[in-house]
Amino acid sequence: MRKVLNRLSARSNARKSLELFAGAGGLGIGLASAGFVPQLVVEHDKWCCDTLRDNHGALCGEQKGDELPWRVVQDDVRQVSFVQYEGKIDLVSGGPPCQPFSLGGQHRAFDDARDMFPQAIRAVRETRPRAFIFENVKGLTRSAFLPYFEYVKLQLEHPGMTSKPSESWQEHLRRLEQHHTSTHRPDLHYQVVTKLLNSANYGVPQRRERVIFVGFRDDVDARWSFAQGDNTQEALVWDQLFGTYWDRHRVAKSARVLEGRALQLSRRLSRDEKPSSSPWRTTRDAICNLSEPAKSETSSSILNHRYQPNARIYPGHTGSYIDEPSKTLKAGVHGVPGGENMLRRADGSVRYFTVREAARIQTFPDAYKFHGAWSECMRQLGNAVPAELARLVGKSVAARLDDSELA
Incomplete structure (x- = not known):
């Protein structure tokens, strides 16, 4: 009984997260290993949801080992509201669909309806988490996409500054740049770091390069950096x-x-x-x-x-x-x-x-x-993130959140 109570106490003190565009769960597995407990997992693909539910016990509410079942929701993320989680979440994470930026795709970027970064930004705006982790393919850093890459980053830094009706992304970018360089920024704001990581450098048996966006809310004194792999x-x-x-x-x-x-x-x-x-x-x-x-x-x-x-x-x-x-x-x-x-x-x-x-x-x-x-x-x-790479990134973010609470 004491072990059960200790596990329940640990769960109540665990860091809470939301996982978007979950796929088969690589990012979620790694972040769970780093101490983040997903309160909601959103994925639209049926087969991915079957995989997630079978492995994380959310289909029938069953409990496997010491893990809490994941609440897996099969839905288009555009139809999901996150406002009920405002102020209750430590981390929002996910891998917005990468086809618009993939080196193997047609490279349509901001003209591609599959670009889900706006939904990732909306989730941050609605929940106001202490931190977020998003990942995408290396193609996002190609020179042809750099203006849009900067646009995504500025939106993540200022998620409350939404685009106006009929405003083009270039016009919205100009307003974001002006806001970013202003001395008066009272709205929700995040400090964002982007890194291009080669998974092989972190003990993953695969040469897989991914871009990660890591952001901490302004009131979190994170002082975060992610070292080169060993x-x-x-x-x-x-x-x-x-x-x-x-x-x-x-x-x-x-x-x-x-x-x-x-x-x-x-x-x-x-x-x-x-x-x-x-x-x-x-x-x-x-x-x-x-x-x-x-x-x-x-x-x-x-x-x-x-x-x-x-x-x-x-x-x-x-x-x-x-x-x-x-x-x-x-x-x-x-x-x-x-x-x-x-x-x-x-x-x-x-x-x-x-x-x-x-x-x-x-x-x-x-x-x-x-x-x-x-x-x-x-x-x-x-389409997955290597679970070990996700664990290492998640562990470093969790450590900075812990340190900021002790400061």
């Missing part, structure tokens, strides 16, 4: 040249292959100059203790670990070399359904990643069950 390619190549990488994975000498930049780095590294950083984690590191995929789900003892046939290499899509971090997993919405979601061995042979292997690459827990066909599950994973 993992590097130099340390990985050194381990492959002079360390134990190949031996601990029992890789035959004929299969010990370095490619691309790794091969270039190998010519400059010395046994006597071991990097102080930790090695990048590779695809082999992530999946080494998984058996070969089963031909059917029923014949596999591992969840979501079924063989997907017909993988092939074609120009621009050669899969992920097993002894490097994987390439960015793709959602398959740009005319290349799963074309990069392949494992490539040293001999050049390829096969598709199983859903479980892709989940390992995205640092989801092994017990996490994905709903839908292989292509649907890969879409969920291709």
Whole structure:
């Protein structure tokens, strides 16, 4: 009984959050691990909601272990009001749909109806959280999008300053710039930092670059910064040249292959100059203790670990070399359904990643069950934030919120 009371006390003191555009839950899992308890999880896609409910017990209100069930709402976020959470939320988080800015998309940005940043900003305006975390694809920082990137950032800094009827985004941007440089700013205001992060530098076995927007309300003395990750390619190549990488994975000498930049780095590294950083984690590191995929789900003892046939290499899509971090997993919405979601061995042979292997690459827990066909599950994973990266960002934000309360 005492343990139960302690858990309930900890939950009551936990930091409360809202999760928007939740997808399969990568960002939410990481933030929950950092101590944020979602009060509401909004996602419009049926398969994603099935995945979220099955893993977080919100469908029937069941409780799994020490976790509270997530309240998952399947709806268009534009139809959801957040005013009832005003003043009750520590963090708003989410990944607004990225197609308008994706390097694989049509790059329509502010002319694209799929741009959901206005809804993310509305959620901040209505709830007035102490902090927020939003993420998006690297394409948002392309030079063609920089004016809109600055527009998004200024809206997040001044979420109460909404656009006027019939006002263009450029006109709204000018008003925001004037307001931002004014000495009189009585309305809701956030200090915002943006960072471009490579997941591989933070212990994720995937070269996945994401832009994060982290904001703290003006009354929070956060003094926040997010350090560069401790993992590097130099340390990985050194381990492959002079360390134990190949031996601990029992890789035959004929299969010990370095490619691309790794091969270039190998010519400059010395046994006597071991990097102080930790090695990048590779695809082999992530999946080494998984058996070969089963031909059917029923014949596999591992969840979501079924063989997907017909993988092939074609120009621009050669899969992920097993002894490097994987390439960015793709959602398959740009005319290349799963074309990069392949494992490539040293001999050049390829096969598709199983859903479980892709989940390992995205640092989801092994017990996490994905709903839908292989292509649907890969879409969920291709759109996800690596859970470990989300945990590290969330942990740093939570620490600054704690420090600000003690100041």
